[in-house]
Amino acid sequence: MRISVRNGRQVKRAARNMALGGMLLCHAGLASAEERDEFFWLGEINKASVIINSDEGLLDKEHTPGIAKALLEVIEAGNQPGGERPSAVIKFEPFWIEAGGIEVTLVHAGRSSQDMHATYRAAIQRDKLLELAEQLNRTSTTLIELAADHTGTIVPNYTNGVAAQPNSYAHYLLGHAAGLDRDAQRIREAYARIDRSAMGTTVLNGTSWPLNRQRMADYLGFAALVDNAYDASQISSMDQPVEVAQIATSIALHTGNFIEDLMTQYAQSRPWILLEEGGSNTYVSSSMPQKRNPGLLNSTRSDASQTITLAMGPVMQTHNITPGMSDPKDVEENSAIVDSAIGTLEGFDEVLNALVINADRALEELNSDWTASQEVADILMREHGLPFREGHHVASEIVTHARSEGIGPLDFPYAEAQRIYAETVADTDFPQEFPLSEEEFRAALDPAAIIRNRATSGGPQPAELERMIGEARDRLTTQSQWIKEKRDHIDTALAGLDEDFSALLSE
16 A cells, blocks of 8 residues: 655745735735835834824924924835835934934934844744744644544654654654644744833833833734843843744754654665655666655755754854844844744655655564564563563563574464463463463564554554544644734734824824
């Protein structure tokens, strides 16, 4: 029996790019053309500052319309094809002054490039985490649905690189899905720490201006404030890229573990699992006609390695520097880490869709070795009172004799099992006659029966697989809702900011 599931990365990337494009297109009106880069967020911060400071008496309403119109002019110019989109306050402000005169700097009351940059870095990282969460959900969905298709597929599992025990392939896949679920948890936890506004903290100890920090946070779609003004730009803004890099590293490690486990099959002459040949999955050797090299595995592993390499950057840059230095804060470099992790997950997803699993060959491999031998020791203890170590000794002696004679578990003579048992326990007080009937002995070595009879919570038996698959699907649904809620919150906040700014302009 051969089972194949396949899809192309190109389709998935196109879908992701469409979704991302929709997210980056404006929430409403005035922000309809921008990408959410540093320039975009400086514009949003400045719009909010004009509104709040005017409403709360920190900016003379007489100056407000002119300042707002000059700001709009700068934003619209930056949104034009080829328009300049400065990413630093000190480069943005001259354009604003040119458009509206020196009076526009009245808006800078109680502000600094430190808190403004810390705020837009958090906003951009926040968007990137949601993008990463979305791709993680897609890949996890593929993994879990593949598991649902393979609850009855029995395969060898390996420890220390050696065939160890039979398992349901679904159970194996759900184990990998559990690792990705922890990555999803890490994203949500990091998001809560990053989704905080630094605005109003200025450089490191606040300001004498009575700024309304909460209203600013609300306009920019932040859930909370960075409480300590020193922490805002000196500590937390250095922590954030390191934490995101740690998440990217975890995702890359989980991907690499799966890829390498699959890669070992390509060293076998008769693998039980491979990639479907052709396309971008495999490629032929230039000199050896029999070879089908697993190009997709190589490229995905390389993507994972590149992610880990990039993720080391913020750690090394933050190491042994004084608080607040700019070394680990580069937006483009930190976004590249997340983009690399997304690419790694896309490759992982394509691998999952390209797998060809030969269930008959997997069962043949199980039956060609003694991966079910532990069950003999378990039954001897569970049903006949023989201590596990003694039963383990019996099973081990059976395996040793079988391998020396080249006998597989399906062909092992029952009489030999009786003899080995009797010789092993001869000097003990345990029952001297092999307590398993021939039928029980054969059943103990049946990989499929072993899986069906497992009683462990979280094991591979059908009822537990059904439960775990259902709960995994529920977690993915919850994660999708969480992503949507966070995006909707940001978009609604920015739409409200645009509405209030438009009203101010009309005055």
